[in-house]
Amino acid sequence: MEEVALNTKMENLKLHGFWYSPFTMRVVWTLKLKGLPYENIEEDRYNKSPQLLEYNPVHKKIPVLVHGGKPICESMIIVQYIDELWPQNPLVPLDPYERAQAMFWVAYSEQMIPAQKEKDVEKALENFKVLEDHCLADKRKFFGGDKINIVDIAIGSLFAFFVTIEDIKQEKVLVAERFPLLHLWFDNFKNISIIKENFPDREKMSATIKSIMERRRAMEAGKSYISPFILRTD
Numbered sequence: 001m002e003e004v005a006l007n008t009k010m011e012n013l014k015l016h017g018f019w020y021s022p023f024t025m026r027v028v029w030t031l032k033l034k035g036l037p038y039e040n041i042e043e044d045r046y047n048k049s050p051q052l053l054e055y056n057p058v059h060k061k062i063p064v065l066v067h068g069g070k071p072i073c074e075s076m077i078i079v080q081y082i083d084e085l086w087p088q089n090p091l092v093p094l095d096p097y098e099r100a101q102a103m104f105w106v107a108y109s110e111q112m113i114p115a116q117k118e119k120d121v122e123k124a125l126e127n128f129k130v131l132e133d134h135c136l137a138d139k140r141k142f143f144g145g146d147k148i149n150i151v152d153i154a155i156g157s158l159f160a161f162f163v164t165i166e167d168i169k170q171e172k173v174l175v176a177e178r179f180p181l182l183h184l185w186f187d188n189f190k191n192i193s194i195i196k197e198n199f200p201d202r203e204k205m206s207a208t209i210k211s212i213m214e215r216r217r218a219m220e221a222g223k224s225y226i227s228p229f230i231l232r233t234d
């Protein structure tokens with residue numbers, strides 16, 4: 001009986017995303033950690049599908065999860081939605097206080113995005129120091145403790161993007177000497193088998209992001225490009 005209910009809930013999950021987007025990664029990792037099959041719909045950032053525009057008419061952005069024909073937008077809201085419906089391998093703590101703590105750091109991760117968007121390295125370093133001092137100082141393996149939780153998903157995706165920018169700029173900022181605990185955490189995170197299997201290929205990711213940045217620059221120079229940088233949050 002329970003299995004039937006589970007199957008019904010599993011019906012018809014579709015994900016509209018860009019494989020290289022940190023926001024899409026959050027949803028992919030969550031679906032995979034939950035063991036949920038879904039149809040992947042790879043969107044073209046320069047030519048979005050009519051369905052995407054219909055599903056997310058406000059922001060016109062990916063990711064959008066479509067469940068039984070109904071769209072859910074905003075990556076961290078999607079992660080919470082999935083976690084609520086499919087509680088196996090829980091990501092959001094059940095205890096209200098622990099949940100409040102986790103959601104504080106999820107909110108903090110969202111505040112970290114503008115520094116990356118504006119390539120403000122000083123600000124990014126400040127953010128990393130906060131995480132190192134306030135989240136990992138007790139030498140926990142993950143932000144969630146012994147197991148990953150929603151905070152690891154939120155921050156892990158931003159780090160996947162940050163190391164790509166490091167590769168492109170050929171400048172290492174997230175060095176072990178400066179941030180030993182964050183460095184260790186990121187290694188632990190990337191080595192979780194589901195994350196490892198679904199972590200974008202480093203070279204392919206750098207090449208793709210580099211070409212997006214070059215195209216943006218070229219279009220800005222020609223003043224014909226109106227869409228801002230990939231990590232725009234407004």
Ligand SMILES: N[C@@H](CCC(=O)N[C@@H](CS)C(=O)NCC(=O)O)C(=O)O
Pocket residue numbers: 018021022023045060061062063073074075076227228230231232233
């Ligand atoms: N806050 C949103 C951010 C989503 C977002 O910025 N998506 C970008 C891709 S990484 C996008 O769709 N960009 C296309 C555009 O701006 O036209 C979330 O967490 O889902």
